[in-house]
Amino acid sequence: MTAFSRVSIELIPEWLAATRDLEIATGLSREEALLRARKLRHLIREGRVSPKDVELDEDGKDVLHALLKLLSEASCGSPTLANEIVREADAVFRLIRDLRWTKDGFAEKAGLLRSYAELGWTGLGTQSAEVDRLRTAYVDGGEVDTVMAPGLWRREAMRVSSMAEALDAAHTYFLDSEQLPKTEMEEAWQPSVLFATCLLLRNYINYKPAIVAERAAEIHRRLKAVDCLGIFDERSFLLAATALLAGSSLRIMGERAGAEAWLTTAESDATGVLSPLPLLARITLERLILLRDMHQVNGLLDALPPLIARFEQLGMRREVRRAGFVEAVILKAIGRNETARQKLEVLLADPLS
């Protein structure tokens, strides 16, 4: 429990005593919040609200909740408005993401971000659970056609309309060419092409790690410089994914300090992702493998089982096997050959192999 929550919780009896027989202020009324939300919606549409120019007060939080209600109601039964709602939801998502939200003990900001993204994804014909499932499959090393939810392809701004086209573009712009395309080139710098690029780079990681490290780092650097890419948390997801690729490839090359730095970057970038658990679990596994590479095996055998359990919980079967293999290798390294053999036999019996 944090110091903040402990102090707050201890105040409950005093709060109840102090507020007995009093009517406690509850912030804006629903009607007032909705009224202001309509005005805010208008200002956002006109591009007159920048997170740099505003700070959030308690009434403002009510207004953001009210705006979500307004947009949700506007999207109901109006398929023709879907793209407009997605754009609006994305604009509010960015505003909230960049607003400073102090002492958010109930994760209210994350909840609102999630709700706005759910609204937008629904507008694109995709459920947020499906987006989470496909991204988890991506982090787990799934097949190329499982990278993005089908609905996301229908996005107005998309220049490619299928995964095959995205893979072609990824080859052309990010792998075959000597230099990366300029970020102004919208056809190349769109999320679907970048997702496909990450998939291709991951496939190369074991036999061309130097190329993967160089490309992933460069894409990450360019993404950092771009303020706006894709909708909702796609930029954050791609930043974390490329940082993870750079870290993993440097680890394979034996550049441990560089790997460590990139994994830290990946962790930081993953905090902007709506469902960061699959990414964070992958990053943790890379860190543990890095420690094993440095022969720091103390504590690894304690750390791996909960991580494997987390992978199982997330349905990441490839990572379960990978972590299981690392566990067996460590067991062998410390002389527990019989246990290591049993672990490997379990892995061999897995139908995924």
Next chain:
Amino acid sequence: MDSITGLIESKDLIARDNILIERPKSEGRQDAPVIVTPRRSQSGSDGRAWRAASTAQLEEFHRALFLPLVRRAAWRHGLSKEDARDVVQEAFLLAIVKMDPGGNPQGWLAKVVDHLSVNLRRKDIRHATLSAHWGPSSSGVVTSEEEDLGEL
């Protein structure tokens, strides 16, 4: 730097203070806020008073704990602000009795507020359904039992 509401208000909307405002339930007008001061009347007969929270602490409590839970009940569960306030106060009462201080108090409170909000919504819906079927307006005839219920 403007607040979001300040930004909106600057476009000719109503301004309103958002600090912890309190007023006695049966006194004063809605727009006459009074800043709450902690009571010290809770001391025992031996004159030993329990630690009284400062106004600043209560304001911080109001901002960091009370209001987020009220917004949760109001916007996520569609309650009026008044109902949301009652739900949160009930959750605090339950917390004194049932909450494990060593656990995750914020998670616990959020869950209890969710449960209480859902229960209240269900109760409201049930009440509305029953009223529609059995209330005075359904038959146009008010029975003596309904009159009694109304008085209750």
